[in-house]
Amino acid sequence: MKTPVIQFGTSRFLQAHADLFLSEGTPALGITVVQTSGDPARAGRLAALAAPDGYPVRIRGRQDGRVVDEEQRVTSVRRCLSMTDQYEEVRRVFVEEAEYVLSNTGDSGYESKAEDSLSAFSPGMSFPAKLYLLLAARHAENGRPLTILPMELIADNGKVLRGLVLEIAAANNATAGLKRYIADETIWASSLVDRIVSAPIEPAGAVAEPYALWAIERTAGLVAPTVHPAIQLVDDLREIETLKLHILNLGHTALVDMWIRQGAPAQAIVREFIARPEVKGELDDIYQSEVLPAFAALGRRDAAAAYLATTLERFSNPFLDHKLSDIAQNHAQKVERRIVAFVDLARAGGHKGDFPRLTAIVDRSGAA
Secondary structure, eight states, rough: OOOOOOOOOOOOHHEEEEEEHHHSSSSSOOOOEEOOOOOGGGGGHHHHHHTTTTTEEEEEEEEEEEEEHHHEEEOEEEEEEEETTHHHHHHHHHHTOSEEEEEOTTTTSSSSGGGGGOOSSTTTSOHHHHHHHHHHHHHHHHHOOOOEEEOOSSSSHHHHHHHHHHHHHHHTOOOOOHHHHIIIEEEOOOOOOOEOOEEESSSSSSESOOOEEEEEETTTTOOSSSSSSSEEEEEEEHHHHHHHIIIIIIHHHHHHHHHHHHHHHOOOBBHHHHHSSSHHHHHHHIIIIIHHHHHHHHTOOHHHHHHHHHHHHTTTTTOOOOOOOHTTTTTHHHHIIIIHHHHHHHHHTOOOHHHHHEEEEEEEETTT
């Protein structure tokens, strides 16, 4: 059994996003999923992901004016491995089988660790350090260059990940040939992902909205892993990225700030929370008084208004129990990427208005 895709991360988002698309696409592709966290509590999930009859993804919501409520089976995952306990097998699959590398290692996945300076694998390493070791092993075995498709919610994630891996290569005194293999021969493609995945299905699977997007920025030599309606090759991710990060994701983070101020009730979900008049009023004020005027200064008011309408419809999806406690994970980092970066972008674009509500969220979160 050979799998052309090796995926780092086991999240329910990946289960209802890339794993589903690779199951449905033309051609359908097999995946080896690698758990990077080493959490033993997820052993049951690993076994269920690779079950012969697949796992379920429940698609619920409204699309093109009709109600969608259907179940799909994902059969792309053929093998699951733990990087902590099965590193040598992960290394073998990476060297011998992989053509594409997917990753979604969370908001802190790229942060450097003390173990990154080690020359041999350690479970405590950052993802870029682990990836460097695997690329070095593939190069040593004369493996063909592959395509790396990071899916972390980081702007220019392909370029960022490439830079981090090259820094680790330099710190390890990598040969000129290995540096060239990493920098010039490996294909690093930035991508942007978008789908609200609201709840897990145990032991594997998820509930998700109909809307889905995997936008991949064109770069030399890139071939999309499969053909699927949700996968788009684009010339520039920034237009999509600014709308998603600074309308949909910004709105989620603003809701988390309100949720925290109201005592952070554990079971609060987006569609019910946003129905509260005081919450809706505050969110509308943020969008109408601070977000849309900033997009107008950037020359993108119409596109932003249209995307906002879609976003509010997605927030109110009556089928999705999207917990605010899930969105609240890594809140300070999200505030920095979704709000601080937006304010900086708007001011750089010439916007002269103030951002009182957004600035208050930043202050309360402790973000830089």
